[in-house]
Amino acid sequence: MPAPVTPAPWTPQPAVQLRGLWLRLGRDLVLRDLDLDVGQGEGVALLGENGAGKTTLLRLLASAIGPTRGDGRIFGYDLRDRRAVREHVHLLSHESGLYPDLTPSENLRFALRMHRQEGDVPGVLGRLHLSGAAHKRVRHLSAGMRKRLALARLLMLRRPLLLIDEPFANLDAAGRELALEVLGEVRAAGSTLIVAAHEPELTARVTNRTLHLAQGKLSETQR
Numbered sequence: 001m002p003a004p005v006t007p008a009p010w011t012p013q014p015a016v017q018l019r020g021l022w023l024r025l026g027r028d029l030v031l032r033d034l035d036l037d038v039g040q041g042e043g044v045a046l047l048g049e050n051g052a053g054k055t056t057l058l059r060l061l062a063s064a065i066g067p068t069r070g071d072g073r074i075f076g077y078d079l080r081d082r083r084a085v086r087e088h089v090h091l092l093s094h095e096s097g098l099y100p101d102l103t104p105s106e107n108l109r110f111a112l113r114m115h116r117q118e119g120d121v122p123g124v125l126g127r128l129h130l131s132g133a134a135h136k137r138v139r140h141l142s143a144g145m146r147k148r149l150a151l152a153r154l155l156m157l158r159r160p161l162l163l164i165d166e167p168f169a170n171l172d173a174a175g176r177e178l179a180l181e182v183l184g185e186v187r188a189a190g191s192t193l194i195v196a197a198h199e200p201e202l203t204a205r206v207t208n209r210t211l212h213l214a215q216g217k218l219s220e221t222q223r
């Protein structure tokens with residue numbers, strides 16, 4: 001049985017609720033009047049061309065940037081309440097957020113300490129086929145190995161809302177299968193997933209809804 005999601009804010013609140021949300025970056029209106037409801041435990045594929053605003057929307061849901069106008073809630077917490085939002089959300093981004101001078105083991109142990117959690121670091125590194133690289137500095141890992149380490153951290157921390165930017169980029173065929181396994185497992189354990197990617201056929205395997213972002217507007221394709 002997969003371990004339960006921690007912490008467990010199992011309230012009736014939706015995981016994500018956006019109402020009339022706008023975001024301006026510089027001169028660009030990147031997100032325009034978005035309304036969105038994502039229920040707890042859902043899996044959402046977020047598709048769109050390069051520059052459509054997928055990464056920006058994920059960063060906004062992680063409270064890394066604030067909306068220009070409108071209302072956004074994560075498990076009922078206002079997006080502007082960064083501390084509360086960050087307790088519930090994990091963002092797997094292009095930048096990965098890993099410490100390049102630490103080893104994979106040190107990165108994972110540090111993440112556990114930051115979240116006041118315990119976890120099986122050698123076990124999760126083994127799952128992601130990183131045992132042989134556990135003592136190298138992250139800066140000396142390949143891009144695909146860094147992506148697998150970011151997935152190991154996501155698997156270990158098990159936040160209730162996972163915002164995942166291009167999980168399949170830089171991964172070989174076996175790595176993609178491993179990423180699908182990790183995403184399927186965290187979703188089965190109760191996490192809500194929003195996955196931005198350019199591989200609709202892969203994201204469909206771990207999600208139940210498809211959203212498209214174009215010209216700053218969201219639309220949903222029925223499956």
Ligand SMILES: Nc1ncnc2c1ncn2[C@@H]1O[C@H](COP(=O)(O)OP(=O)(O)OP(=O)(O)O)[C@@H](O)[C@H]1O
Binds near residue numbers: 026028051056057
């Ligand atoms: N800090 C910023 N300041 C100004 N404009 C920005 C900033 N960050 C992103 N943008 C702009 O916002 C738009 C959306 O970018 P974003 O990275 O969210 O797209 P994306 O859908 O994730 O693209 P990709 O598929 O290429 O990763 C782009 O026009 C980009 O130039």
